[in-house]
Amino acid sequence: MTAVVETDVAIIGAGPVGLFAVFECGMLRMKTVVIDALEEIGGQCAALYPEKPIFDIPAHPEIAGADLIAQLHKQCAPFNPLLMMGRRVDALRQEGDGFVLATSTGDTIRCKAVVVAAGAGAFGPNxxxxxxxxxxxxxxxxxxxxxxxxxxxxxxxxxxxxxxxxxxxxxxxxxxxxxxxxxxxxxxxxxxxxxxxxxxxxxxxxxxxxxxxxxxxxxxxxxxxxxxxxxxxxxxxxxxxxxxxxxxxxGLSMELGPIADWGLGLERSHIAVTPATCETTIPGIHAIGDIATYPGKLKLILQGFSEAAMAAHAIHPRVFPGEALHFEYSTSKGLPAAG
Ligand code: FAD
Missing domain, CATH: 3.50.50.60 (FAD/NAD(P)-binding domain)
Incomplete structure (x- = not known):
């Protein structure tokens, strides 16, 4: 069934980094929709190595790919993200101050900002x-x-x-x-x-x-x-x-597909971003995780997590213009109510 959805931030990709972006946006009271070509959340961790142990996630000496995704899902669940699975984002265009996304199943998503957390592209069958x-x-x-x-x-x-x-x-x-x-x-x-x-x-x-x-x-x-x-x-x-x-x-393969046509200034199949904000050449569109590149970039999940936090803070003024954003620790403010 096709849907027409309005949200604050549309996140393309439900891999580990896209899921953590839901949490970071949620902490700043921004509503999110996550779209992924796969039927299941988790990106590479779930599709390619669910049972393999990962050793470099902070505070997890060892965690299997599928378990990491389950924990990330639990962490972002309080913010009730709309997960639109099994559809590829085919088109992205600017409209007024915001953006309109169109999916392969005919959905329309209107949003104030976009986070591209698309890894190496959409997963699809060989x-x-x-x-x-x-x-x-x-x-x-x-x-x-x-x-x-x-x-x-x-x-x-x-x-x-x-x-x-x-x-x-x-x-x-x-x-x-x-x-x-x-x-x-x-x-x-x-x-x-x-x-x-x-x-x-x-x-x-x-x-x-x-x-x-x-x-x-x-x-x-x-x-x-x-x-x-x-x-x-x-x-x-x-x-x-x-x-x-x-x-x-x-099996599955990853294909950058339509992302190459969105005018995002690709550098060898990656999106170049400003490191402090993860903003692309188009204001309001940010890229994080494996798809983002800048000097010193490491393709690690932990670096993607940090990029999710930076992108969310950079997006906040777009969603709440004129509202001051005071930096706070999660321990001080707790979890805000879901929007
Ligand atoms: P991904 O996990 O690639 O997720 C991107 C998602 O976006 C996918 O689900 C895709 O379907 C979706 N997508 C893309 N384009 C579209 C579109 N147009 N429309 C809709 N959906 C779209 N990293 C570590 O830090 N430590 C490790 O030990 C480690 N081990 C690894 C072992 C293996 C075997 C592999 C393959 C990778 C490993 N990695 C490891 C790398 C890690 O998995 C990636 O860095 C991480 O998955 C990147 O997360 P992401 O959310 O940016 O992208």
Missing amino acids: RPPLDRLAEFEATGGVRYMVSRREDFRGKQVVIAGGGDSAVDWALSLKQIAAKVTVVHRRDKFRCAPESAAQLKQAAERGEIELAIPYQLHGLEGEGGQLTGVSLATLKGEVKTVPADHLLAFF
Whole structure:
């Protein structure tokens, strides 16, 4: 469902730095909306290394990526940020004293200031290089994630990939789908050994068909209705598997995408900012975290946290013009009420 939203500060990116920016803005009584291309918060920490320990977060001798994100979420929750997940910010333009953002799902966000905490760009699925892909993506014939398991009840599903997502969804969907075929180019799966063993057993029982060593070759169907997926071996042997859906799990990649078109003065895919305020070349648009650059910049989460605080203080006069901002410690003022 599309939304039209007004807020003080729009934060692009729900990675660790974007989440901490919610807290810093909240402490200064500024309302925030956070937009992220991913369905889940956490940026790189959640998407790339949820179980890896991080050792250089102050006061946490060791904390797993997912646990850091859970703590940041808890810390910013009192400020009730609106989290708009699963949509990319495609356009950003100035309007009067403020800005208007447009997302890939048709939402409009009006705000007084923007914080770009976009890391190395929006996360998105790695797409297979197949003809007519867009046609079948538009109708849901080809998908890269499962948001509603029930969509696959009674359907013929082809799952491509050899990692945890491919294997876990094959094991889950075999319970409700009419047929599940797993396509992988080699016999070895990059998933938990227990899951690989379960997949093999399910294949032996005839509950899952394994198409190995095959790769995706083409999509068949008319009017956006997928009817089959053609598969090929490296030797060029081709076969077609009937399919209502293709689920392709080839991992995620990051893409700067539309940010490059916003006139923010990119320096080798990073946004140059004034270090003391993290302001970009456009007043009112700030960049923090991995995407921001200035002399001495370290791409560390702890540095992004500090940038979030500096950006929030620099934005305050835009949101509350004429109101003096007296610097205060959180211990002195406590948490202000959410706006
Ligand atoms: P990200 O975490 O990259 O989040 C950016 C978010 O913005 C993403 O979710 C993306 O989808 C979203 N986004 C981008 N563009 C758009 C758009 N147009 N619309 C909507 N959403 C958008 N750092 C440390 O300090 N210590 C460590 O030990 C450490 N270990 C690491 C280990 C690994 C394996 C990796 C990959 C990184 C590690 N890092 C570490 C780096 C750390 O993860 C990054 O510095 C940190 O994630 C940057 O946070 P961020 O919020 O700036 O960006």
